[in-house]
Amino acid sequence: xxxxxxxxxxxxxVVAEGIYKFTVKAPAIASKAKAGQFLEIKxxxxxxxxxxxxxxxxxxxxxxxxxxxxxxxxxxxxxxxAEENVGAEIDIMGPLGNGSFDISDYKKxxxxxxxxxxxxxxxxxxxxxxxxxxxxxMGFRNKDLVTLEDEFAKVSNRLVITTDDGSYKEKxxxxxxxxxxxxxxxxxxxxxxxxxxxxxxxxxxALEENIPCQVSLEERMGCGIGACLGxxxxxxxxxxxxxxxxxxxxxxxxxxxxxx
Amino acid sequence: MKTEVNLCGIKMKNPVTVAxxxxxxxxEYDEYIDLNKLGGIITKGTSLKLRxxxxxxxxxxxxxxxxxxxxLQNPGVEYFAEKDLPWLRKFDTKIIVNACGSTIExxxxxxxxxxxxDIDGVELNLSCPxxxxxxxxFGTSYEGVKEVTSQVRKVxxxxxxxxxxxxxxxxxxxxxxxAEDAGADGxxxxxxxxxxxxxxxxxxxxxxxNTGGYSGPGIRAVGVRxxxxxxxxxxxxxxxMGGIMNGDDAIEYMLAGATAVSIGAGNFVDPETxxxxxxxxxNYMKKHNIDDINSIIGTVQMN
Numbered sequence: 001x002x003x004x005x006x007x008x009x010x011x012x013x014v015v016a017e018g019i020y021k022f023t024v025k026a027p028a029i030a031s032k033a034k035a036g037q038f039l040e041i042k043x044x045x046x047x048x049x050x051x052x053x054x055x056x057x058x059x060x061x062x063x064x065x066x067x068x069x070x071x072x073x074x075x076x077x078x079x080x081x082a083e084e085n086v087g088a089e090i091d092i093m094g095p096l097g098n099g100s101f102d103i104s105d106y107k108k109x110x111x112x113x114x115x116x117x118x119x120x121x122x123x124x125x126x127x128x129x130x131x132x133x134x135x136x137x138m139g140f141r142n143k144d145l146v147t148l149e150d151e152f153a154k155v156s157n158r159l160v161i162t163t164d165d166g167s168y169k170e171k172x173x174x175x176x177x178x179x180x181x182x183x184x185x186x187x188x189x190x191x192x193x194x195x196x197x198x199x200x201x202x203x204x205x206a207l208e209e210n211i212p213c214q215v216s217l218e219e220r221m222g223c224g225i226g227a228c229l230g231x232x233x234x235x236x237x238x239x240x241x242x243x244x245x246x247x248x249x250x251x252x253x254x255x256x257x258x259x260x
Numbered sequence: 261m262k263t264e265v266n267l268c269g270i271k272m273k274n275p276v277t278v279a280x281x282x283x284x285x286x287x288e289y290d291e292y293i294d295l296n297k298l299g300g301i302i303t304k305g306t307s308l309k310l311r312x313x314x315x316x317x318x319x320x321x322x323x324x325x326x327x328x329x330x331x332l333q334n335p336g337v338e339y340f341a342e343k344d345l346p347w348l349r350k351f352d353t354k355i356i357v358n359a360c361g362s363t364i365e366x367x368x369x370x371x372x373x374x375x376x377x378d379i380d381g382v383e384l385n386l387s388c389p390x391x392x393x394x395x396x397x398f399g400t401s402y403e404g405v406k407e408v409t410s411q412v413r414k415v416x417x418x419x420x421x422x423x424x425x426x427x428x429x430x431x432x433x434x435x436x437x438x439a440e441d442a443g444a445d446g447x448x449x450x451x452x453x454x455x456x457x458x459x460x461x462x463x464x465x466x467x468x469x470n471t472g473g474y475s476g477p478g479i480r481a482v483g484v485r486x487x488x489x490x491x492x493x494x495x496x497x498x499x500x501m502g503g504i505m506n507g508d509d510a511i512e513y514m515l516a517g518a519t520a521v522s523i524g525a526g527n528f529v530d531p532e533t534x535x536x537x538x539x540x541x542x543n544y545m546k547k548h549n550i551d552d553i554n555s556i557i558g559t560v561q562m563n
Contacts (some may be wrong), residue, residue: 001291004531042529047505051528052327052474093292093531220319220466223325223528225282225291229330230319243313243333246510248288 002096002225003028006089008030009187010066013071016147018073019116020082021058022090027065029094033057034063035123035231036101036216036252039069039094040224043077053077056120056193057095070148080185096224099250103127104186110181111156112174112202114194115145120251121193122148122218124154132188135181139174139198142205143167148209175201186211196260203255219246234259261545262552263538265299266443267520268497269446270354270381272299275553276510276538278489279501279524280305280383281330285344292531296385297538300354302522303340305385307360310336313469314390320457325476327455327502329390329469332360349452351380358424360385362394365409371416382419383499384412384444386435387426387451390472400429401492405438413443420427422446422499425490427479428454432486433493440494447490448499448522450483460495475525477503484516491517491558505533507540517558 002126029039040052059068073082082091101124109132113121118138128134136156140146141164153159160177161169170177175198177191186209192202193216206213222228226248235244237257244250244258263274279298283289286301295301313333320327334340340357348355357379361367367384374382386399398404406468409423423439425432427450436447452473457466465471483502491498500518502511503525510521526533540551550556 004292047477047529048323049321049523051321091530093319152283220317220321222328222525223282223288223531225288227288228282228319228328228528229313229333230328232313232316232333234319234331243316247499 002094003034004091004093005029005192007067007092009084009086009088009090012084012086015070016145019070019147021068021070023066023068024090024092025065026067028062029065029092030062030065033060033067033095035103035127036095036120037095037097038251039067039092040096041081041096042091043081049075049077051222052093052224054218054224054247055079056216058119058122059126060123072116093224096247097251098248099252101191101252102189106132108133108187109184109189109191110135110137110178110187110195111191113139113192114139114147115189116197117194118148118152121191121254122151122155124191125152129155135160135187137162137174137178139164140168141165173198175205178202179205180212182209186260188212189214192216202258203260206255214252215255215258215260216252217246217250217258217260221247223247245255261542262554263541263545265520265554267437268381268422270300270356272354272520274299274541275514275520276534276537276541277302277356277499277520277522278534279522280385282527285340286348289527289531293535293556295351295353297535299520300356300380301348302356302358302383304334305332305335305358305360305388305514306334306340307332308337308366310334310339317466317468320466322455322457322474322478324334324478325474327457327467327472327474328452329467329472331390331469332388335356337370341373341377345377345379345462354380356381356383356422358383358385360395361386362391364408366394367408368411368415371412375416375418379419379423382416383424383448384409385420385424387424387476389426389428389454389471390469396426396428399426399435402434402438405435406442409439409442409444420445421462422448424451425449426451427482427486433489435493436490446499447494447496448501449490450479450486450502453479453482475503477505479503480509484512486554487513487518488560489518504537505529506545507537510537510541511544511556514553514557515560519557
């Protein structure tokens with residue numbers, strides 16, 4: 001169950017060019033938030049652009065009542081948000097989403113993310129790392145786009161960073177390294193978030209190898225709470241396929257239940 | 261200060277309702293606002309049987325608002341009657357069901373059922389632009405609206421009947437008169453304007469359905485004009501909507517001739533938009549020493 005609150009921006013960091021990390025004081029959200037959930041953030045005071053921006057939670061500090069999220073400036077809305085400065089009040093709805101990551105007592109897990117899709121996986125890795133052997137695979141296009149290496153190193157037992165062009169660390173797609181490792185020992189669960197081609201490949205691999213897998217998805221969103229039925233996603237777990245919704249039924253789904 | 265209005269027999273504590281398709285069946289917003297404060301809730305478009313809705317992407321943002329092409333996804337009237345209506349009835353607000361169908365027979369069968377339910381009224385959806393059959397196909401002409409409405413009227417004997425109309429016409433007064441002549445108790449509008457957005461890199465429309473309905477503050481001026489024209493043309497009450505974001509916008513619609521208003525896409529931007537609109541109307545009444553909100557309906561002085 002989400003709340004709508006005006007949150008003070010207490011820290012603003014530049015993670016990479018055009019990518020910002022905001023820390024907001026939001027005890028009402030932090031106390032309830034779970035790894036994998038998201039926020040709906042009002043970016044405009046004038047009404048243009050019109051809709052809120054759904055942004056996933058990067059980190060939750062329950063004790064201090066802080067929530068962190070990371071976003072890339074992509075259009076007008078995120079540009080406006082990036083212009084906010086420390087001390088500003090930001091209108092945020094959250095935590096949203098009923099589908100969050102499954103944090104069970106797994107012995108060994110694999111977390112795979114691509115590009116800006118790595119951010120929603122941080123809180124997950126942090127929480128899992130307390131009890132599981134966590135390997136994080138992070139894929140980026142090139143060296144300049146590699147972000148938060150140190151942060152993810154802190155919350156994993158092993159961190160594999162790949163670049164498509166080999167300009168930093170391992171060359172190739174992150175999933176190939178995951179596949180290679182699985183030949184030696186399969187994880188109890190794979191978690192994934194990133195571009196659609198990566199998610200498709202991860203889902204296919206997990207189904208073939210019979211490894212439980214959760215994916216975090218996105219779709220163009222209206223209300224963020226399940227009323228407008230905009231962010232439809234095909235659910236194939238029932239007798240007949242039906243449209244569920246990323247905001248309400250997700251954003252995290254069991255990979256076998258959805259068509260990507 | 262009197263804010264009560266009577267929308268064709270539906271007595272509401274204030275003129276503010278939430279528009280069909282923007283509020284589900286109320287559950288999602290119950291977490292954010294007190295539903296008891298609303299004049300009424302107009303449900304998601306409901307059909308005789310379950311409708312799966314259109315393929316995604318179903319939504320995109322445009323200047324002044326958004327396009328949607330949900331395609332009337334809903335669980336069907338039986339599910340609504342069993343699961344949602346009893347829950348909605350716990351609240352002290354009027355429940356109006358938005359009814360949609362693909363054929364006249366479907367509208368009639370649906371309204372036979374609605375006639376027996378514990379609801380306060382029916383909004384007949386003759387204006388959804390996102391489905392292949394029905395709705396808009398009937399809604400653009402005097403004859404089309406009159407035909408469906410009169411068939412429905414024969415079976416919907418015990419509930420107020422409001423016909424929701426589209427602005428995607430040359431003259432909205434024609435379908436409005438069709439509704440009135442067929443025995444409707446009120447008309448509502450505007451539904452969304454048909455629009456399209458193209459992804460210039462992919463050279464394809466953003467929406468999977470190619471076109472979608474435009475809503476948001478960008479359409480308000482069209483809505484106010486249409487409501488004014490409808491209010492002039494018919495003698496039944498008008499429920500006005502299109503881009504209302506606050507009390508001032510609602511007042512504009514009421515001056516144009518609306519007895520009550522609906523908040524649509526504004527709910528997405530801020531779940532409290534409807535509540536703030538109610539407060540805004542009260543503030544306007546205080547500021548202008550208005551004792552009874554009914555006294556301003558249709559009182560715009562044309563130049």
